Amino acid sequence: MSCTVRVASPLRSYTEGAAKVAAEGATLAEVLGDLERRFPGIRFRMIDEQGRIRPHMRLYVNTSEAQALDAAVHRGDTVHVICALSGG
Amino acid sequence: MALSSTERARYARHLSLRELGVAGQERLKAARVLVVGAGGLGSPAAMYLAACGIGTLGIADFDRVELSNLQRQLLFDSTSVGEPKTAAARARLERLNPEVSVVAHDLELRAANIRAVIDSYDVVLDGSDRHGTRYLVNDACVIAGKPLVAAAIHCWEGHVTTIVPGRGPCYRCLFADVPEGAVANCAEAGVLGVLPGVLGTLQATEAVKLVTGIGEPLIGRLLTYDALEMRFTELPVARRAECAVCGERPSILEPFDRAPLCDSAELSAVRRLSAASLADELASEAGDALLLVDVRDPLEFRTGHLSGSINVPVAELARRLAELPGDRTAVFICRSGVRSRSACAIALAAGVPGAAHLEGGLIAWTREVDPDFPLDPPSGTGA
Numbered sequence: 001m002s003c004t005v006r007v008a009s010p011l012r013s014y015t016e017g018a019a020k021v022a023a024e025g026a027t028l029a030e031v032l033g034d035l036e037r038r039f040p041g042i043r044f045r046m047i048d049e050q051g052r053i054r055p056h057m058r059l060y061v062n063t064s065e066a067q068a069l070d071a072a073v074h075r076g077d078t079v080h081v082i083c084a085l086s087g088g
Numbered sequence: 089m090a091l092s093s094t095e096r097a098r099y100a101r102h103l104s105l106r107e108l109g110v111a112g113q114e115r116l117k118a119a120r121v122l123v124v125g126a127g128g129l130g131s132p133a134a135m136y137l138a139a140c141g142i143g144t145l146g147i148a149d150f151d152r153v154e155l156s157n158l159q160r161q162l163l164f165d166s167t168s169v170g171e172p173k174t175a176a177a178r179a180r181l182e183r184l185n186p187e188v189s190v191v192a193h194d195l196e197l198r199a200a201n202i203r204a205v206i207d208s209y210d211v212v213l214d215g216s217d218r219h220g221t222r223y224l225v226n227d228a229c230v231i232a233g234k235p236l237v238a239a240a241i242h243c244w245e246g247h248v249t250t251i252v253p254g255r256g257p258c259y260r261c262l263f264a265d266v267p268e269g270a271v272a273n274c275a276e277a278g279v280l281g282v283l284p285g286v287l288g289t290l291q292a293t294e295a296v297k298l299v300t301g302i303g304e305p306l307i308g309r310l311l312t313y314d315a316l317e318m319r320f321t322e323l324p325v326a327r328r329a330e331c332a333v334c335g336e337r338p339s340i341l342e343p344f345d346r347a348p349l350c351d352s353a354e355l356s357a358v359r360r361l362s363a364a365s366l367a368d369e370l371a372s373e374a375g376d377a378l379l380l381v382d383v384r385d386p387l388e389f390r391t392g393h394l395s396g397s398i399n400v401p402v403a404e405l406a407r408r409l410a411e412l413p414g415d416r417t418a419v420f421i422c423r424s425g426v427r428s429r430s431a432c433a434i435a436l437a438a439g440v441p442g443a444a445h446l447e448g449g450l451i452a453w454t455r456e457v458d459p460d461f462p463l464d465p466p467s468g469t470g471a
Contacts, residue, residue, distance in 0.1 A: 006314075006321075008245070009242045009243045009244060009245035009277075009314075010242055010243075010277070012243075019244075019314055019316050019317055020317070040451060040455060041424050041448065041449075041451040041452075044423060044424045044451070045424065045426070049385070049387075049388065055263060055264035055265040055266070056263045056264075056265065056266035056267065057263075058262070058263070058323075060323055063322075063323060063324060065323070065324065065325075065326070080312075080321065080323060082247075082310070082312065082323065083242075084219065084240070084262075084263040084266045085240035085241060085242040085245065085246070085247055086217060086218055086219050086222070086240060086242070086266070087128070087217055087240055087241040087242050087277075087279055087284075088125045088127045088128060088129045088130070088214075088215040088216050088217035088239075088240060088241065088284070
């Protein structure tokens with residue numbers, strides 16, 4: 001399953017500046033695993049040691065917020081990675 | 089609050105708007121709006137709110153104007169450099185619209201003063217530049233029942249949402265917590281000068297709607313803007329029953345100051361060592377002068393750590409700084425470089441000289457220096 005991941009600005013240092021990348025996976029966990037293989041370290045910025053979504057991150061599949069990593073991802077979906085921003 | 093003939097002329101285009109008209113303009117005149125942060129967001133927000141006739145406009149900031157502000161902070165010009173932001177902002181806004189009463193709050197918002205400051209305002213706009221202030225403002229507004237329009241920016245991306253206590257989620261529902269230093273601010277990461285112009289203007293738009301009761305506010309919705317792709321995205325945000333300030337059993341009943349407060353200057357001062365350069369230093373004679381401080385959790389530390397490093401979890405660092413030998417330079421280490429950067433800022437703020445951190449953390453070490461470093465437990469349960 002191929003989806004599009006929109007990468008939060010603070011994490012684009014991992015994706016060589018790319019705001020969106022394609023990824024494979026039938027669940028959010030698989031999509032993040034695919035990202036991690038290609039952009040080492042990016043998953044840990046979103047997910048903590050216990051496998052939970054970090055409190056300053058939000059993940060959406062299309063417009064549904066994912067509460068856990070078993071959320072289904074279908075071909076053509078967009079995964080939004082949202083990170084709390086601090087600049088003013 | 090009746091309009092004078094001068095005001096009728098000044099606001100003629102508003103008076104012609106079917107939804108706004110005289111009644112709406114009178115509501116704007118009676119309104120009191122506070123802008124927190126006279127920066128990139130606060131500049132366009134305050135200027136539009138002044139121009140459109142908000143009766144009382146408060147500006148809260150404690151910085152002075154710097155030359156590097158002028159790339160985006162349109163409240164100021166070259167003659168303002170060095171002046172207190174609130175004074176320069178008030179002068180600019182009063183020139184823009186002398187009908188508006190501008191109140192300068194030249195102070196740092198803290199738990200001890202925030203309620204007194206926001207108390208007399210109807211709506212608050214948050215354009216501050218640090219997470220500690222964002223949570224302080226959110227908590228104070230939720231507790232006081234004040235509508236809040238929160239926005240934030242980073243490089244080419246911006247967020248805005250409207251918080252009306254009792255009617256939708258708050259900032260803690262959106263992001264329950266942000267570890268200090270987890271996200272670089274504009275001073276560190278850079279920001280497109282035009283970007284806050286878009287987001288601050290959206291904040292002002294929401295304030296006008298809240299004050300006049302016109303339209304549909306951005307409650308329960310996060311609007312994101314990506315300037316690189318020129319894309320707006322709206323994402324739903326729900327109230328969280330377990331929210332610490334607006335949930336069913338709130339634990340935050342009074343605004344509080346986050347500790348430690350690592351400001352942008354402290355984070356910017358953090359010295360970064362790449363994995364390769366740390367390896368070189370450790371291999372040289374200079375290596376003896378380094379003290380490797382691993383700030384991960386003990387479980388992670390036990391899985392594997394650099395030879396000679398000591399374990400002080402970042403949460404314990406502030407009270408255990410005295411354990412660090414003063415005759416060696418501390419190099420903080422964690423998994424990805426996020427916690428170590430915060431640790432470094434904590435140490436620098438406490439007066440520990442020369443502290444550095446391993447940029448990219450042990451992940452970078454594994455990639456650049458030692459592919460066999462045991463980053464994760466054998467079971468692979470780590471992230």
